[in-house]
Amino acid sequence: MKRGAVLFLMLLLFVASPLGAGDGASVKPGPKDKCPVCGMFVAKYPDWVAALTFKEGTRVFFDGVKDMLKYYFNMAKYAPGKTAADIQAVHVTDYYRLEPMDGRRAYYVAGSDVCGPMGKELIPFEKEAEAREFMKDHKARAVLRFDQIDLALVMGLD
Numbered sequence: 229m230k231r232g233a234v235l236f237l238m239l240l241l242f243v244a245s246p247l248g249a250g251d252g253a254s255v256k257p258g259p260k261d262k263c264p265v266c267g268m269f270v271a272k273y274p275d276w277v278a279a280l281t282f283k284e285g286t287r288v289f290f291d292g293v294k295d296m297l298k299y300y301f302n303m304a305k306y307a308p309g310k311t312a313a314d315i316q317a318v319h320v321t322d323y324y325r326l327e328p329m330d331g332r333r334a335y336y337v338a339g340s341d342v343c344g345p346m347g348k349e350l351i352p353f354e355k356e357a358e359a360r361e362f363m364k365d366h367k368a369r370a371v372l373r374f375d376q377i378d379l380a381l382v383m384g385l386d
Contacts, residue, residue, distance in 0.1 A: 255279050255319040255328040257289040264288060264306050265295035266346055273345045275326055281317040282310065292344040293320050293336065293352055294385050301379040318374070320352040323362070332374045335359035338381060339369030348385040350377065 257270040257277060270277060270289040278296040281287045288307075290296040296318075299306045318331030334352040337359050342351060350372075353359035359371045372381075 255281075255287075261289045263291045263295050265298050266291065268345060275321060276344045276349070277319075277321050277328070278331065279317075279319045279328075280315050281319070282314050283316045284314075292346055293331075293350040294344065294346060294348070294382055296320070296331075297350070297377060297379075297382045301382065322354045323351050324358060325354065329354050334374060336372045336374070336377060337363050337366070337368045337370070338372055338377075338385075340366035341368075342366050350382075350385070 255277065256274075257279075259269070259271050261270045262268065263270055268291045270291050273291045276292045278290040278293050279287055280290075280296060280300065288299065290299065300312060300315075300318075303310050303312065319328045320331040320334050321327065322329050322334070329352070331352065334354065335356045335358075337351040337353065339348075340351055340363065343349060344351075351359075351362065351368075353362065356371065362368070363371055
């Protein structure tokens with residue numbers, strides 16, 4: 229009995245800890261979560277949700293990749309005292325599957341004719357082949373990885 233209780237407590241602590249916070253399935257905003265960049269209620273746009281999870285366990289939700297990256301590239305403004313090194317996980321919503329995925333491993337389509345809640349958007353995909361097909365179908369300019377995106381590209385979407 230004691231052994232089972234100890235295992236249960238350890239599991240509970242793991243899930244509640246920042247180590248357990250990287251699970252994409254748990255990335256869901258509440259009805260009061262607002263995008264810190266534009267102020268929109270994020271839950272109204274479930275197909276576009278993006279999130280940053282910090283190592284100390286806090287999570288910030290966004291109504292799209294574009295606003296998430298504006299925050300990411302200007303953390304001095306949006307999260308004083310924090311840096312990109314403080315981020316444990318980046319989650320974005322795969323455009324076709326409508327499921328959260330690791331944003332650092334996604335393929336992003338830039339310059340398409342598809343708009344998100346805040347207009348022109350970077351469209352995330354888990355699979356490169358799907359991103360390239362989408363790029364052709366929607367007259368996009370490029371397929372990029374997370375580390376290929378910079379602030380100039382993000383601001384050029386506005």
